[in-house]
Amino acid sequence: MAHSRVAIVTGAARGIGAAVAQRLAQDGFAVGVIDLTEDSCAATVEAITNKGGQAIGIGADVTDADAVTTAVDRVAGEFGPPTVLVNNAGITRDNLLFRMTEGDWDAVLGVHLRGAFLMSREVQKHQTEQGWGRIVNLSSTSALGNRGQANYSAAKAGMQGFTKTLAIELGKFGVTVNAIAPGFIETDMTAATAARLEVDFEDFKKAAAATIPVQRVGQPADIAALVSFLAGEESGFISGQVIYVAGGPKD
């Protein structure tokens, strides 16, 4: 049976998620573009539909179980069963440990881990029914440790364990689960880090590029290209992997 070509990307209003949603649409997927508000999804949806693709924007907080159920139901109702899920929504609340609040900790663990858990639990119902599916989780090189990011690095290391376990559980249903761990990617998130450190973003990027073997920072399209492959037909024997996309070796 041919499976449905419907994808959901969380945190797809901007940055990496927006690039991933556009790339999957280009690959022929109808895309559920999820972010905190429906309004914030409009630009991504428009970029897709302007090129003849199919997309709907849905406002949902991925940490809210009811909102997640409603969002996934809406995508399924509009386009058919979602078979590809990209857990990309993310936030940072950086601080050194002694200054980190419980709120900083809970917010970051909540969006990345609880968000990916709730989304995956909902979407796997459709994937297992279809007998085919792809889940791609966004981890980070910060999983290996990064000053000022105890919460974020714990969440991103957690994404890796979550990925491997889902790969083990869902493999027999034709569902693969992999994680992408980006290094420095030029988005609002890295711009915000530069602002927090009171460094000009151009200088920040130049300094980062000098430490990267390929001598440049990454772009959202670098991540979207790998998602495209992992979401496709030819990647079916790759599961439970963490792939660093960082312009050089990491682990």
Ligand code: NAP
């Ligand atoms: P970004 O530009 O900040 O975009 C993240 C998106 O997620 C935003 O649109 C944000 O909405 C949305 N979001 C936040 N909380 C959400 C929630 N509870 N429910 C739904 N959507 C939510 O970040 P990015 O740089 O593209 O990063 C995307 C992913 O890659 C993240 O998981 C990040 O941790 C990971 N990553 C990024 C880098 C990098 O260098 N940029 C490196 C490694 C990993 P609002 O704007 O409304 O908050």
